[in-house]
Amino acid sequence: MTMQTQFDRPILFQQTTLWSRAIAWGIMGISAFVIVWASISQIDEAVPVTGKLEPEGKVVDVQVPVSGVVQQIHVKEGESVKKGQILISLEAATTKAEIHSLQENRLALVQENEFYRRQLGGNNRGEENKGEDNITGNNQTRNNLKIPPEITILTQNRAQFLSENNLYRTQLQGTKNSTKLTPDQILRLGSRQADFNSQLLAVQLETAKIKRELLQNEAQLASAKSALKISQQIFTNLQSLSKEGAYSRLQTLKQEQDTRSQAADVVRYTQERHRLQIAIAQKQEQINKITAQYQEDILSRITGNQKSIAEIDSQLMKTIVENQKKIHEIDSQLSQAQTKLKYQSITAPHDGTIFDLKPNTPGFVANPNEPILKIVPNSHLFAKIFITNKDIGFVKENYQQSGCKFELDKCPQVDIRVDSYPFQEYGDIKGELISIGSDALPPDQINPYWRFPAKVRLNQQAIALSGNTKLPLQSGMSINANIKLRKRTIISIFTDFFTTKAESFKFLR
Secondary structure: OHHHHHHHOOOOOOOOOHHHHHHHHHHHHHHHHHHHHHHHOEEEEEEEEEEEEEEOOOOEEEOOOOOEEEEEEOOOOOOEEOOOOEEEEEOOOOOHHHHHHHHHHHHHHHHHHHHHHHHHOOOOHHHHHHOHHHHHOOHHHHHHHOOOOHHHHHHHHHHHHHHHHHHHHHHHHOOOOOOOOOHHHHHHHHHHHHHHHHHHHHHHHHHHHHHHHHHHHHHHHHHHHHHHHHHHHHHHHHHHHHHOOOOOHHHHHHHHHHHHHHHHHHHHHHHHHHHHHHHHHHHHHHHHHHHHHHHHHHHHHHHHHHHHHHHHHHHHHHOOHHHHHHHHHHHHHHHHHHHHHHOOEEEOOOOEEEEOOOOOOOOOEEOOOOOOEEEEEOOOEEEEEEEEHHHHHHHHHHHHHOOOOOOHHHOOEEEEEEOOOOHHHHOOEEEEEEEEOOOOEOOOOOOOOOEEEEEEEEOOOEEEOOOOOEEEOOOOOEEEEEEEEEEEEHHHHHHHHHHHHHHHHHHOO
16 A cells, blocks of 8 residues: 555656756856957958059160161060160261361360350359459460450459458358458458347347246246146035035135136236237347348348349350350250260160060161160069048058158058969068058049059068068069058957947937
């Protein structure tokens, strides 16, 4: 009977809570770890841009100065050349006999005019003081060239005017250079400068006095502002306590009165500072006026002498005008003849690589209006990129704050990926953003949008592979780059997303 009773009772199985608690705590722990990790871990915020590689030197178009027929081609497409290396030879177009005849005729005219120009070129003290001796020493040349005697008098007068102007210009510079002035000129210069300095010193002393008062006023103003700020904070706190009945109303009013008094002090000191600043500006204007009057007087004297010099020069120049006209005519003929000889051989203007070579065989007719080839310089490459209007604000602000203008190491970092070499296999190249254009370029067929040009310095000129293997970079390769702006936490990405969504609800109807 007892056994029957035991089997009739139901058996209940109760599940343990250990696993559920472990799972719950595990989820909470992982969530907490993820949140902390997202709050601490940072990633780079970057702006994607496009561009291409360009040489630091400019690609040079090589043109022939005059039309000619190609006689021999010394280079080929893609060949490296050195500065001065002969590229193409043209057929000769002039004769040496013609050049020799022109040179003899020109030399006779040049020797005659050089004598006149030596007299007109007496602008230093040594030539000015020589006067007639300068011409006497050239008696043989003067007689051979039949120089008229009145030129000697004109040259001496001109030297005297130049000497006076030399003194006046020294006054403007405020120096006493004994190597250029005579003792008499130094004495006159000292007297004039002493008078000018005495006037200037009086005004400068008054200005210094006002500046000292301004410094004292600024110190008082700073102290008054500091006291006013503290008093306002005390008054605000007492006002709150007074409303709650925790402080005396009378004491609050007294503090308010003190605050207003200190505010009045700040206003008074501010007005006084403004007055002192105006006074300093007025004194500075007075100094400028004294200096301007001093300089104006000297310049007027220089102008008078220059006028006299110009009249003498005009008389002297009349004697060489006809000869000069003949020289110009001969120079024109001689230049054409020498140009043909000089450019019979077209040479490389600098080191580089031949590109777009148009002559293929001798007999090619070269046109001076079209380049016959181009030379790409062997200088370092840089990345020329284009930043869109929507990104330029953040990039320019980051560039200006980085101090890149003074230290290139502080420039914004850029990751450069060359399209010719897949990034997943060959990686990227590091660089620094070293300049940004001051204005946007208009849209064109290649880039149908407004963009700002920028320059990126490359840290390496080739893509390094395993071992010593390197992949060379070439001018014209297209690139994609990422300009790093700042570091930001991972959690900020999610908070920005929710902030944007929450902001969008404001515009729902």
